[in-house]
Amino acid sequence: MSGDEGSGGVESGSVGVGDGSAMEAEFDTLAAWTEDAVRELGPRYAIPAACRGSGSPADLRWLADGLGLHGDDRFLDAGAGLGGPAAWLQVHLGVRWQARPLVTDPMPHAVAAARRLFDQPAFAAGPRSCP
């Protein structure tokens, strides 16, 4: 399977992190494969599969407590990958925090997966292109 299969026509090429082919392999191609795997396995695997670095529930709970999100607080995850941690926050803080997270990542397949898996507002942006 190549990174372009199952990617829904997403253009390859990261935003603002140099030519970074190793980074693209790890964070862009693997993002597309992860989305494909979730489609095969089912939606209950989406959040665990899309947490690619901060995947421990204890760590996510610690982060959630530290953020102290309430009501319609705005939340931007920069370097969000496939949006798994932001989706975890939505599920676990759903009573006290109802806003939608905004997620960005330099890798186009990662942000496309965040949109498709979690319906998150997501855009490709790197350190030099974030508005």
Ligand SMILES: C[S@@+](CC[C@H](N)C(=O)[O-])C[C@H]1O[C@@H](n2cnc3c(N)ncnc32)[C@H](O)[C@@H]1O
């Ligand atoms: C280990 S993954 C973690 C993704 C996500 N935060 C998570 O916990 O699942 C690191 C992410 O940071 C992104 N990234 C790398 N360099 C970045 C930069 N300079 N600015 C913003 N994001 C960057 C990568 O594309 C990758 O998706």
